[in-house]
Amino acid sequence: MQLIFRALKRSFNLILLLFFFLNCTSKEVKLQKIQGYALGTSYTISYASNTLKPEQLTLKLDSIFQVLNQSLSTYLPDSDISKINKGDSLLEVDTHFIKVYQKATEVWTKTKGYFDPTVGALVNAYGFGPGVPLKQVTSRERDSILEFTGWSKSKLTARNTIQKSNSKLFFDFNALAKGYAVDVIAAYLQSQRVSHYLVEIGGELVARGKSPRSGEFWKIAIDDPQQSEERRFIRTLMLKNQALATSGNYRKKAVDPETGLAIAHSINPKTGEAFPTSVLSASVIAPDCMTADAYATSLMVMPLAQSQALINSRPELEAYWIVADSLEGIKELYSDSFFK
Numbered sequence: 001m002q003l004i005f006r007a008l009k010r011s012f013n014l015i016l017l018l019f020f021f022l023n024c025t026s027k028e029v030k031l032q033k034i035q036g037y038a039l040g041t042s043y044t045i046s047y048a049s050n051t052l053k054p055e056q057l058t059l060k061l062d063s064i065f066q067v068l069n070q071s072l073s074t075y076l077p078d079s080d081i082s083k084i085n086k087g088d089s090l091l092e093v094d095t096h097f098i099k100v101y102q103k104a105t106e107v108w109t110k111t112k113g114y115f116d117p118t119v120g121a122l123v124n125a126y127g128f129g130p131g132v133p134l135k136q137v138t139s140r141e142r143d144s145i146l147e148f149t150g151w152s153k154s155k156l157t158a159r160n161t162i163q164k165s166n167s168k169l170f171f172d173f174n175a176l177a178k179g180y181a182v183d184v185i186a187a188y189l190q191s192q193r194v195s196h197y198l199v200e201i202g203g204e205l206v207a208r209g210k211s212p213r214s215g216e217f218w219k220i221a222i223d224d225p226q227q228s229e230e231r232r233f234i235r236t237l238m239l240k241n242q243a244l245a246t247s248g249n250y251r252k253k254a255v256d257p258e259t260g261l262a263i264a265h266s267i268n269p270k271t272g273e274a275f276p277t278s279v280l281s282a283s284v285i286a287p288d289c290m291t292a293d294a295y296a297t298s299l300m301v302m303p304l305a306q307s308q309a310l311i312n313s314r315p316e317l318e319a320y321w322i323v324a325d326s327l328e329g330i331k332e333l334y335s336d337s338f339f340k
Helices: 002-025 054-072 080-085 095-110 120-126 139-146 174-191 289-301 304-312
Strands: 031-038 041-048 154-156 162-164 197-201 204-208 218-223 233-239 242-248 262-267 274-277 279-286 318-325 329-334
Touching (some): 031 054, 054 080, 054 095, 054 174, 095 154, 120 139, 174 242, 204 289, 218 242, 218 279, 233 242, 279 304, 289 318
Antiparallel strands (some): 041 197, 262 274, 318 329
16 A cells, blocks of 8 residues: 555656646746947847846847957957057967957958958058948058958968058958957857847847747848848848848949949958948858858949859859849849848
């Protein structure tokens, strides 16, 4: 009788444990959302968690942004990158700088030099910027500037210092930093066992899992380059555990008086020449956001046929171009699986 009682007791305990487990797993996970301003732009983070509180994540974000700015911001005069730009060849850079530098080297190699974070002097010379018209740069001025631009003129040493063959070489990681920050935040969320989230900084983003509200993969919108004052979207897509970055110069476009086409300008970092381009924006899907960010920038500079060939040769990348067309006005081009 005692054995039967013990067996019944064990069965009852198992039933209680099973009930407790089912009750916990059926509990709705709360969708949290925080917004703010950092790295010179806005950010939005949506995530599903009942344990990671928004105030806890906000404190962590402040810490992340502070560390990244100290390493990579050209706006801080005492940051590591600013010290290197001023000629400090003894500074040992941190892990963040190393990861961004190595990714820049990788993409510079893969794009055959079309991606180059040292072209800031050329950008400034041509007067690119909000409300600033394109300037005329003579061939002599261009050749002079090219002397202190070029990624191959720098090296990450075994001591984690940066060597420059020209002291005037100036690094600007703006084309990778936002994407890298997105990846760092995503890694923190993963460390906190958050499986469903969308991290967005200035339009660069990483999506993991699914939206708790829809139960579907996160839905993302891409800006319409024909928009004027009111923001409009041209396409939406589902991101399935991927990163997306978009680069565009359509906000700085001019109109060709002969064709009536919207024309933007890009700089070829290999020749130093500014040239008109019909590519208004390029979006890239990649496994991580720093990679997507760097390639999206590259596709704005590379000749269109060459950029399409590059994407087709890289199975881990998908791309979407918005191009000005004399017949259609706007033409959309995309790789096979971009919208799948």
